[in-house]
Amino acid sequence: MIKKRKAPTGILGFPTAPYTESGEIDEKALAKNINFLIKEGLSSIFIACGSGEFHALNKAEYQTMVEVAVSITNGRVPVYSGVGGNIADAIEQVRLSENLGVNGFLILPPYLIEGEQEGLYNYYKTIIQKSSLPAILYQRDNAVLQLPSLQKLIEELPQIVGVKDGCGNMELNLELTKTIGDRVEWLNGMPFAEITMPAYHSIGFNSYSSAMSNYIPHVSRLYYDALNEGNEELVKEIYVNVLLPINQIRKARKGYAVSLIKAGMEIVGLPVANTVRPPCIPVEKEHYVQLKTIIERTLERYPAQQSESKELI
Template sequence: MTSKRKAPTGILGFPTAPLNESGNIDEKALAINIDYLIREGLSSIFIACGSGEFHAISRLEYQRMVEVAIETTDGRVPVYTGVGGNIKDAIELLRLSEDLGADGYLILPPYLVNGEQEGLYNYYKTIIQTSELNAILYNRDNAIVNLNTLQRLVDQFPQIVALKDGHGDMELNLELVQTIGNRLEWLNGMPFAEITMPAYANIGYSAYSSAMSNYMPHISKMFYDALLEGNEALVSEIYINVLLPINRIRKARKGYAVSLIKAGMEIQGFPVANTVRPPCIPVESGHYQELKKIIVSALEKYPVTSEQTTNL
């Protein structure tokens, strides 16, 4: 891949869609979220994707979120947008992203329908041929491409720079990585990706999307560095003290993969209320207090050093 076609690696930043008291996007809070992720060393910004409530924002809100991301990032890291769902909407959002100056885009699953492999091939083909921007495919839910489909797409479109996996079929992942190799970057997009990253790293996945980085990025980095360096004791310690306790809360309610991020950010003092749009639900009081205890304990065990930035 050329530098232009190089996909983000390392820890990927997925900002939220912070809402104000009126239920509208809080652009100032969004800019703070994005700037914080960049200052904490995350490699890229993925705006208006799953964590950014792509499913629940209007076209105008989408545009403003992308504009805020590009303005705030100011060329420091690449900006990728989320496109997908209705095929016509996906193309329009891609064109808008390109016009606004995004570096690439993540293709989210098509709306509702479970298509055959040929249908998925044509879904991706129709979107990708619209633009020269870098494209990242996303194996998740009703959009799981097999080896043959992925090979056809990457042979035809140099724009495809990576595949993000949120499905968790490790047999399929091994087949894809071993066959296609370094033609693509391989990104772990499982919910709370730190939990599965040891398994993914062992088969060639170079990056992951980190929800926890929105409120404890220094621990995400500490964990990832320990994983890469083979520090099994520290990896296990962070699992026991931080990751597994938070993951138990995440699995307690559907939609917590989104709302738990905002709860963690609010606990850490960010101007982000524990508020999400339906069908997601905010983190309930009991779980909120559990999360707060975990965060307080984690920060006592793994304090932010003087070399690391503060949240605001």
């Protein structure tokens, strides 16, 4: 009998992949990033995923990031690893992650190919069956399951505990949430998820991946609590004063969904340089200055309370 599994809920932490000057994974900086997220109250750590430049990591780097995440969290919160791309690599990543002690995994889209629903069903099923660990499916780009395919997977595989949406098709999301209900956790995985969370929250999405939490997590928490408490005034205030200005910068260049996080972390004093691997580009000077101004004004309006934050700012 397989025991009941649950997905992480609340604000989900997605650390970046910090690099040393020689271009290697900076393990100390990664540890600092993870500790910061946990101390700021994030519910879980998703390592080597989109924000962690999954697309740009080799096998050794991937293993290093997972090892650091498992070691640093030390059971304080669940650790989920990103797996996906080439199906053979995805299976290897699942096995490696399980051996290293993760609590579950997030399945990213297959590499390049846009498959039929049957192909996507087989992609997910093949990966999930290689482990008994909880699995979260990521609806994004070339991997978007329709209701019949998702229902079939969920009925057959009790390991599936969550569905993360990164495509923004609200008609489909309503169809899925109203039909499947709370059998799985629904996670908002849109770029800068806080921007769309008011709409997602209203249809049953209670969790989201927060890029902003890598540098101003207390604001993300304030916003999340306001949503849950129905404090529309505070939701609107943070939305207009913080979220929209940052999102305008994020949309200025392709790849800023990753690099803007690192820029924000560098601004608040976390040891992560404004460096990313191609095809992403670092945040340009003009946008970096704009982000710095927004963060400074945000901290004046919503000062961080926790001691760790004060040390870093």
